[in-house]
């Protein structure tokens with residue numbers, strides 16, 4: 001038996017596109033290029049830290065809105081995509097700025113692209129692959145690695161951000177392998193409320 005949280009308001013059906021959660025996701029996507037320009041101009045600054053913090057925190061907001069108003073196939077696709085654009089954009093900008101090595105960033109990028117292709121492939125059959133808990137944790141660790149690299153206070157201790165980045169690499173690869181090992185079992189039709197929610 002599925003127990004629904006009492007406060008859930010299933011206002012949006014599984015195929016809805018114009019939802020509050022998607023609005024937050026799209027705003028995050030539109031704002032992200034400004035951050036990348038900022039990092040390229042000055043890799044470590046308080047302005048970039050504040051902007052990154054806001055973009056990372058709003059990751060939780062679109063997930064919460066999705067759980068409140070109803071999870072959708074578009075949200076299950078768009079939310080992880082926005083995270084990838086944001087995190088990969090910031091990581092590549094930090095490589096370009098000489099702050100991160102290319103190898104860990106390339107490993108993360110390979111997994112993120114592979115899972116996006118996998119999601120798109122299943123999406124063509126009307127299936128969604130909502131983010132799993134471990135994948136959400138890996139996104140947070142990726143965001144922490146970027147945060148530590150941007151933070152002026154840790155500029156003299158680059159090992160901190162590097163350790164966080166390698167931890168993110170491990171979580172990224174393991175969580176990616178989980179999706180692939182589960183195969184279509186990781187997907188849901190979202191015909192009814194998804195058991196795993198986007199966010």
Ligand SMILES: O=P(O)(O)OC[C@H](O)CO
Nearest residue numbers: 080083131135136139199
């Ligand atoms: O690893 P993914 O592709 O499921 O993405 C996870 C999301 O970034 C969590 O918000």
